[in-house]
Every structure is written in C-alpha cells, then in structure tokens.
Amino acid sequence: MSEQQKPSLGKDTPAEAAPLAQTAGAATAAETAVPAQRPEPGERLLNVTGMQKYFPINGGFVFQRRIGDVRAVDGVDFHIDKGEALGMVGESGCGKSTTGRLVTRLLEPTAGKVEYAGQDITHASRKQLAPIRSEIQMIFQDPYASLNPRQTVGSIISAPMEINGINPAGGREKRVRELLETVGLNPEHYNRFPHEFSGGQRQRIGVARALSVNPKLIVADEPVSALDVSIQAQVVNLLQEVQKELGIAFLFIAHDLAIVRHFSQRIAVMYLGKIVEIGDRESIYGKPRHPYTHALLSAAPDADPDAKGRERIRLAGDVPSPINPPSGCRFRTRCWKAQDVCAEQEPPLVQLGGSADGHLTACHFPEEPTVTARKEDIVLDPALAAAEDAPTAAPAATEEPA
Structure with a gap:
C-alpha cells in the first residue's frame, strides 16, 4: 500500500504506526494502515x-x-x-x-x-x-x-x-x-x-x-x-x-x-455488566434519571462544601456478585425505589417522557431529572444512619471553626 499524506498535530507532528494492543512485548500482525481522514459529523x-x-x-x-x-x-x-x-x-x-x-x-x-x-x-x-x-x-x-x-x-x-x-x-x-x-x-x-x-x-x-x-x-x-x-x-x-x-x-x-x-461529549453509566443510563454530558450531569446515576454523581467531591441543595446518597450493602446477579433490575438490591416489578422485569434502556435527545434510561421508577430535587440527604445504610444519629461526645473546651 502506497504511503499517503498523514494528518499532523501541532507543527511538524504527523502520525503513523502502532499496534492495537501491545503489552509487554506482545505484537500483532497487521497490514499497512490507511491514514485517518477528517470525519463527517454524526457519521x-x-x-x-x-x-x-x-x-x-x-x-x-x-x-x-x-x-x-x-x-x-x-x-x-x-x-x-x-x-x-x-x-x-x-x-x-x-x-x-x-x-x-x-x-x-x-x-x-x-x-x-x-x-x-x-x-x-x-x-x-x-x-x-x-x-x-x-x-x-x-x-x-x-x-x-x-x-x-x-x-x-x-x-x-x-x-x-x-x-x-x-x-x-x-x-x-x-x-x-x-x-x-x-x-x-x-x-x-x-x-x-x-x-x-x-x-x-x-x-x-x-x-x-x-x-x-x-x-x-x-x-x-x-x-x-x-x-x-x-x-x-x-x-x-x-x-x-x-x-x-x-x-x-x-x-x-x-x-x-x-x-x-x-x-x-456523551456519557454511559454502567452497573454490574449493564448500561443503566446513557446520554450527552449536559443531560447526564444536570438531569440524571436513574437512581444509580444520582448516587454516583452525589459521591463526587464538591468544590464548595457549604453549597446548599447538595444531596449525598449512600448506598446500602455491596455490589452483587456477577456470578449470580439479581433478577430483573440489577440495581434493585440497593435502590430506595425498588418494588416488586423491579425483581420481575428487567427495565429496558429507553427514552423517557417522549424526549428525543438520545438520553436513555433503564429504570421502572426514574428519578426527577435534577440533582437538586431532594432537600435531604438519603442514607440507606443502617449502620451509617445509626452512627449519624448517635449522640456525639462532649465538646472540647475550644473548637476550631468548621
């Protein structure tokens, strides 16, 4: 295959050849590569x-x-x-x-x-x-x-x-x-x-x-x-x-x-071997619909710890074993909205509310499309709830400001 003009990065930086996956000394036979062309949007x-x-x-x-x-x-x-x-x-x-x-x-x-x-x-x-x-x-x-x-x-x-x-x-x-x-x-x-x-x-x-x-x-x-x-x-x-x-x-x-x-540009959220939500980054981060996506986003550190309306979701238990995953919705064992239908039927990955923006969610009872819908923290782990409700020790003589 004849050599063709290569696209460049920066000044004098063409690009040419590397293996698909070359771990310590691994090599894969392949033919001469055809240079990547400028893609058409949406192709x-x-x-x-x-x-x-x-x-x-x-x-x-x-x-x-x-x-x-x-x-x-x-x-x-x-x-x-x-x-x-x-x-x-x-x-x-x-x-x-x-x-x-x-x-x-x-x-x-x-x-x-x-x-x-x-x-x-x-x-x-x-x-x-x-x-x-x-x-x-x-x-x-x-x-x-x-x-x-x-x-x-x-x-x-x-x-x-x-x-x-x-x-x-x-x-x-x-x-x-x-x-x-x-x-x-x-x-x-x-x-x-x-x-x-x-x-x-x-x-x-x-x-x-x-x-x-x-x-x-x-x-x-x-x-x-x-x-x-x-x-x-x-x-x-x-x-x-x-x-x-x-x-x-x-x-x-x-x-x-x-x-x-x-x-x-787009985000896919996975849980236990399945995609539970996928969409563009604005809708995923600003208007998540799946409870797991809400929990995942709430776990991200906040640059402003004193910001109002910030929810904090703590899920009970551990991720189930992929050897024997739960029936129906795989997130139901840790979900605060789970009902009988969640164990009986696996929710399809579909668009909700008749929207046509490509935002797909797999949930029978999707959340409100905002990360600030709830005013209170949701604590699902009983041990964490008991620890937070337990009386604190007597304060010291002097306390540092929060």
Missing part, C-alpha cells in the same frame, strides 16, 4: 449491540466441569460516531475495562454484535482483522505494566512500524523522535528504558504508541487513574488536543467523573 464508526462476555468457572475433579459463569458484560448497547468521545463510568468491577477489550477484540465476545465502520468484527479471524487492527488502538491503565521493560522507548514505538511494514520518510528513528516531541517528551530520550521515566511520562509513551498508526478509534482504559493528580490534567489535555486535531474517536473509561465530563 457512525462503532456500533455495539447486545454484547456479552461470560468467563467460565470450572470446578469438580481436576477442574474440568463448568459450574457457572462470571457475567462481566451482559447485554450492552452503545455507539460511537467518528470524532466523538464517549465516556464510560461506573463502580470497579462493573465491566468497563472488559467492554473496552471486547471493542478492540482483545477478548472474544460470548454473544452480541460489534460493527466497526459498517463491518461485523464480532468473531472476525486474525486475518480478517488485519486491515483494521491499526485503526483501533488502546491506551492501557497501568503505564508501568503496559511497556516492555527490556526494550528502549525507541524500540517500543518503532516496533509497530516494523509490524505494519511502514518505512516513513527519513527513517523510523526520525518518526519516533517526532512522536516523542508530539506527546511532550524529549526526543533525545530515544534510547532510554521505561524505568527511567515517571508514571506520567510512561503514559505519554503509551499515547505516542497508540497515535503512531493514525487510529480512528482509541479505547483509553482509565489512562490517568495511576498518575499523580498534578499530571492527570496534562495527559487529559494531550488526549483532548489529539482528538480535536486528528478527529479521533474515543471510548474513555474512567472513575473520575470530573475528567469524564471534561473530556467526553
């Missing part, structure tokens, strides 16, 4: 329908009998348009990272359908995936584990070019140095090893590796959660600049609700 890039991933549980004599499944992802539907950033939030263990790996085909889906650019890649073979491997990239959560400690930075970033058979003008070393400069690193660090870099610098190396094939879709699996707070903003702003300049679509997986709101 569909990725469409996921009914996607499931069950991990088998074996037991019995010599562990040869299947006795159950871990339902990590159990019927997920969403789409991503070209150039769009979809944020995915939820508690640990809800299936966010597994969803990202299913999209990149690092994991084989148990059921459902994954379409990329109109092509069904759900169960595509290695050979069938080769032409699009370079278009779907992944930035891993742990920058300390996702880079091969035995390879230099130059080798890590240039290896995808070798895999894809790409020989850029000026040579691969020049290309790698350009990528290092693109992500804010010193090009003279070409021969350094990963252990010589800080966490934020290592994550920038991962970003450079992901950018090197001009991907059309990047799955960022909590790319800043392992970094110092002072570095997180730098990496997020770098990714945002990349998205705007190159028109790359993102599936941005994170726990930090503020970062997701800053980076993503």
